[in-house]
Amino acid sequence: MFKIVRYSIYVLLLLCVSCAKQQQSSRPTRLPFDADSAYAYIHQQMAFGARVPGSPEHEACGDWLMHQLSRHGAQVKEQIGTILNYSGQLQAVRNIVGYWQGTLGHTIMLCAHWDTRPWTDEEPDYADRFDPVPGANDGASGVGVILEIVRQMQVFKAQGKPIPSLQIVFFDCEDMGTPTHYTGKQREHTWCLGSQLWARDYRQAIANQLPTQPAILYGILLDMVGDPSATFPREYFSTMYASGYVEKIWRTAAQLGYARYFVQQATLYPITDDHYYVNTLAGIPCVDIIDYKGGTETGFPEWWHTRADDMQNINKQTLQAVGETVLTTICSK
Numbered sequence: 001m002f003k004i005v006r007y008s009i010y011v012l013l014l015l016c017v018s019c020a021k022q023q024q025s026s027r028p029t030r031l032p033f034d035a036d037s038a039y040a041y042i043h044q045q046m047a048f049g050a051r052v053p054g055s056p057e058h059e060a061c062g063d064w065l066m067h068q069l070s071r072h073g074a075q076v077k078e079q080i081g082t083i084l085n086y087s088g089q090l091q092a093v094r095n096i097v098g099y100w101q102g103t104l105g106h107t108i109m110l111c112a113h114w115d116t117r118p119w120t121d122e123e124p125d126y127a128d129r130f131d132p133v134p135g136a137n138d139g140a141s142g143v144g145v146i147l148e149i150v151r152q153m154q155v156f157k158a159q160g161k162p163i164p165s166l167q168i169v170f171f172d173c174e175d176m177g178t179p180t181h182y183t184g185k186q187r188e189h190t191w192c193l194g195s196q197l198w199a200r201d202y203r204q205a206i207a208n209q210l211p212t213q214p215a216i217l218y219g220i221l222l223d224m225v226g227d228p229s230a231t232f233p234r235e236y237f238s239t240m241y242a243s244g245y246v247e248k249i250w251r252t253a254a255q256l257g258y259a260r261y262f263v264q265q266a267t268l269y270p271i272t273d274d275h276y277y278v279n280t281l282a283g284i285p286c287v288d289i290i291d292y293k294g295g296t297e298t299g300f301p302e303w304w305h306t307r308a309d310d311m312q313n314i315n316k317q318t319l320q321a322v323g324e325t326v327l328t329t330i331c332s333k
Contacts, residue, residue: 027255028332031156033323034148035316041068041144042136042226042314050132051116051139053173054092058115065096065114065143065170072150073157074098074168081197086178086190095194096170099214100150103157107165108330109219109284110149112142113174113194113274121180122298122305129181133305137291137313142222143170145323152327163331167216171195171274195274199281206283218245219286220330221275225322227301228315230291232262232322236270242285249287252329258321267292268299289322 044064049057062078069076079095096114099107116135123129146168156163177191189196205213224230238246253262270276271290278286292299303309 028252028328030256031152031324031327031331033152033320033327035320035323037151038144038148038319038323039314039316041147042140043311045114045140045143046134046136046311050134051114052118052132053094053115053176058094061114062094062096068147069096069098069100069150069168072100072147073154074100074150074166079198079201083173083193083197084187085176085193086182086186087184088187091173091176091193093194093197094172095198096172097198098150098166098168100153100166100168102153102163102165104162104164106217107167107214109167109169109216109278109286110146110222110326110330111169111171111195111219111274111278111286112146112222113139113172113192114143114170115139115172115175115194117175117305119179119181120305120307123307126181128307129179131307133175134307134310135175136310137224137226137301138175138304138309141224141226141314141319145222145225145319145326146170148323149327149330156331161331164217165214166330167214167219169195169198171198174274191272192274192277195277196281199277202282202284216284218242219275219278219284220245220249220326221273221278221286221288221290222322222326223273223288224291224301224304225289226314226318227291228313228318229301230261230315230318231293232289233265233267233292233294235267235273235275235288235290235292237273237276237279238287239266241279242287245285245287249289249325249329252332253321253325256321256324256328258325261318261321262325265294268294289326
């Protein structure tokens with residue numbers, strides 16, 4: 001009897017060691033991401049001033065974004081078009097699109113919006129609601145993380161690592177939705193104008209089997225990813241249309257030690273963001289990584305759509321958590 005028990009304990013120990021080794025081997029390889037570099041990309045966008053569509057600051061920043069993507073090895077183009085805004089007027093749109101050739105046979109989309117809102121319409125005092133939002137976190141943070149990811153991917157490619165191709169899209173006019181002070185008749189779908197334009201063109205290109213548009217496996221949208229106290233819940237539309245990729249990203253974050261940022265809670269309400277139109281119009285499963293608190297009146301941070309959206313809301317540890325998680329996810333099987 002003693003020998004049987006001892007043998008059983010021995011077998012159990014072997015099983016535990018085997019499970020531990022399997023669990024360890026299943027963990028993703030931690031890939032380098034430079035939060036200092038991402039921070040610098042954000043700071044440079046802020047140096048242009050508010051990137052309100054149609055302004056000189058907007059034009060200059062767009063040119064700079066195209067140059068950054070190009071110097072990191074992407075084929076870059078602009079998608080220029082018009083779309084009706086909240087009041088039914090034509091709104092000019094300038095999406096910045098880059099295709100970066102990897103070594104694997106599939107393409108992953110990374111996207112963020114690069115414009116800033118013309119109105120600080122969440123300011124407490126009505127008189128303060130007509131300044132443009134600086135847009136450090138709401139706009140520049142997602143763009144900065146993606147630029148650093150592309151820079152790192154160029155290094156991986158030179159090292160001969162197997163990596164996917166990337167479709168990079170910096171959406172314009174995401175923040176042109178109906179202002180709170182507007183009292184006239186308004187249209188539906190007034191937010192995310194750039195992604196609506198891009199998604200419709202993508203769907204048409206795929207339907208017509210145009211060789212200039214690669215098929216995209218899935219997408220990741222980054223929006224407001226720099227706040228020191230950021231929490232990224234599982235967003236409703238993301239789970240509806242891309243649940244498998246939500247699971248993959250959040251699991252990777254937990255394995256890398258970033259579970260305090262990528263929380264397991266779901267958003268109380270669906271969030272209308274660029275990913276909604278990528279999912280519904282383009283038919284690409286797309287996940288939104290977005291800072292959503294749930295404890296404020298809007299659900300978003302207190303500085304959202306105010307004059308306080310400046311570099312004080314950018315934290316390098318948060319950028320590291322997001323950038324490393326996304327980079328590791330897209331490079332893992």
